[in-house]
Amino acid sequence: MTGREILHKMKEKVGLSSSADSGKGKSKMSRNITHGFHLQPNFWTEPENAMRKAYRITDTKILEKAGDLGRGGSTAVTAILINCQKLVVANVGDSRVVMCKNGVAKQLSVDHEPSTEREDIENRGGFVSTFPGDVPRVDGQLAVARAFGDKNLKEHLSSEPDVAMEMIDDDTDCIILASDGLWKVMSNQEAVDTIKNIKDARSAAKRLTEEALNRRSSDDISCVVVKFQ
Incomplete structure (x- = not known):
């Protein structure tokens, strides 16, 4: 099988076949600036379903590679901004998306705790x-009810994300993914208060991780900040 054929097969597996949405363009202001994109066929019309499909594919790939990667797993959080107006967020586990509007924190994701999903x-x-x-822990081991991977617990563990949509307007200050x-x-409000006077998004993310360390956080700390100026 040629390299081109292998690439085609990989695209088919993840829904990026020839029927997927593709495009390119060039800035009218400068011939040196171009752009391109390639999306799952239903992303523009059904972004929630596209997001769920992407999460299922990711979980499947992680489980297939368990022999190489190990039997562990991961939580995840995702945010996609469409046309600078519609925000689509998804998560599994306790990674979280928080929006700040007019200085007030609003949690957009769902913390998937074993105690709240005990029946399932x-x-x-x-x-x-x-x-x-x-x-509370799933099977006495995992402190979240949903996650990617964790092959030894997968029969009892979900990887289905919660997906939500939120509109971005002039009152939106920022979003935090962590x-x-x-x-x-740190509470949601404490997080947005910590960076409210920091205009640079990278500096804001660094400030949050440093504050978490100052508060002696013992878990992994990953943080992305998006500022709306």
């Missing part, structure tokens, strides 16, 4: 432990 976990044949001094290393030591 038990219906899959699993259980939720609630030992004193510890957080893993639980930030949120375990």
Whole structure:
């Protein structure tokens, strides 16, 4: 099989066949600036379904590579801004998206905790432990009810994301995407207050991670900040 044929097969697997949405363009102001894009066929008309499909594909690929990557897993959070107006967010686990409008924090994602999804976990044949001094865990191991990977728990664990849409307007200050290393030591409002006077998005993300470390966060800290000027 040639390299071209292999690439075509890979595109078909992830929904990027010839029927996918493609395009290119050139700036009228400068012939040196061009752009291109290539999307799943239903992204513009059904962005929620496209997002769910992308999450399913990602989980499948991680499970297929468990022999190389190990049996662990990961939470995830995603935000896509369409035409600078429509924000589509998705997540599995306790990674979180928080929006700030007029200085007020609003959580857009859902924290998938074993205690709130106990019935679904038990219906899959699993259980939720609630030992004193510890957080609820799926099968006594995982502290989130949904995640990518975790092959040994996958029968009892969901990787289906919660997806939501929010409109961006002139009152929107920023959005924060971060893993639980930030949120375990900082409330949503504290996070947006921490960066409200920082105009540069990169500096804002750095400030949040530094503050989480100052508060002795012991979990992984990943943070992305998008500022709307």
